[in-house]
Amino acid sequence: MIHYFKIMTKIFSNINWKVQALGDHAIQFYLPQKMDATIISEIKCFNDFIFSQQLKEIKDIIPSYHTLTLIYDIELMDAPIDFANDLIEKFTSERKNIITSTAVNEIIEVPVCYDENFGIDLISMSTKLNLSITEIIKIHTENVYQVYCLGFMPGFAYMGDVNTKIQTARHAQPRKNVCAGSVGIAGAQTGIYPMHSPGGWQIIGRTPLKIFDKDPAILSKFNMGDAVKFYPITRAEFDSLNENEL
């Protein structure tokens, strides 16, 4: 069953891209600093536009919450700020068409086992938030989350926004090892650890899905701009679906 989810997109005539040089081999486009679905949608449009240009000077295009950064080859780039301003101008004149074509996103559904052996912070969160574990799970699976950006490690997607009722700050002291597939909360954000790693997020469950695959045809399960919804599964279902080695 495929659900479609309409990301809130509006064509703002007043969206005003700014650009700054980031040292000698990067330029950064930026919008007002906030976590916001309309801003991320605008960044995705600009990202896809620049990607479609297949520019030989550009080595990497890195989107984040309110910025889009280009890493360029010094030897191929002569006037980076002029180059950037040209891109903004060209994008602005073509933006209308691009937004229409990306306004609908498929929801990626992610099974999560909220067993207390996996959701190792559920009990303490339940006490702190004054909510039952069942309520925490219900609230976490209600929202459709937006992937704001990826980073921290390959395939780690920062998603939001988490309902304020279950927002919990990171641990002051990160754990030395968080298991692959662990689903966590950090303030307004939720995310999944693609591989075993140190980490400070509040762990509430684990997905059996492989989030990052080194196979170049697969790589990251999520991309910036994706819509994601979690649904609960039992421990038995987890075991039968598990793609991660324990």
Next chain:
Amino acid sequence: MDTLQDKGRYGFQHIGIPPCGYMDYLSAQLANVIVGNPKEAPIFELHFPASSFIFNEAHTICISGANFVPVLNDKSIALNTPIQVSKNDTLHFMQPLLGKTSYLAIKGNIDSIAWLNSKSDFSSHIKTNDQFNLFERDVENKINSTKTKEQENKQCNINEIQKHIFNSNEIRFIPGPQWNDLKNESISNILKQPFNTSLNSNRMGYTLKGPSLQLIEQKSYLSSAVTRGTMQLLPNGEVIVLMANHQTIGGYANIGQIILVDLPKLVQHKSDTPFRFSITNAETAQSEYKQMQKCFS
């Protein structure tokens, strides 16, 4: 830890994959060019105590970058010079005399699996992770020196590159997006006080020892892209300079960017003599970078 590195893995930072690649690209390119390889060929990057090598067949090799006193069988050998090795020769590194990162180029192709268009090792980014062994490899990699056509050693000004990397205690940077969020006193400290590298330095980043820096007000920033050379100000007042295996985005204050042409100086910096920071601009940085690259063409 010793690894195989090339110019790095670009085009995948948007999904969080660090670029990796050699740290001191100038020394790596130099060693490659001296043996007649393309300047961006894969090369062994060594840290002290470095691996020993036993050669299965005759090769032409070159060692550049840090001087770890290389010894072939029992005789010490020169840096930045093509050296002929024979079957069963052994190469050891005796002591870290100068610099921190040494490069061993071997003429021909090093047989190793590329992942996402790069042979740069990825394992140092990985903590305790069994699933993510991208390469089943270590420094005892099988080395196939394909007998490529004898290439003339490209002219390069070895002295100029050496002097640039090892004989300077000035490192230049371009102020970053959060430069103006620094207290005036901190700005003046960056420009006037000496800095040093700390032991807490690796392929992800170099932590600096120096005056404690402060922002005008404690702010939190939404994460955005960082790159090699980015100077992040940690909440404890320390600066960390991001290196090849850096995370792709970061939420600490980005106070500046060490220019690419000066980054090898920091890579090779040993804590015995402090260095100083100075400000430059993108035009100077880019023109000096290009100028230096002319040594390799």
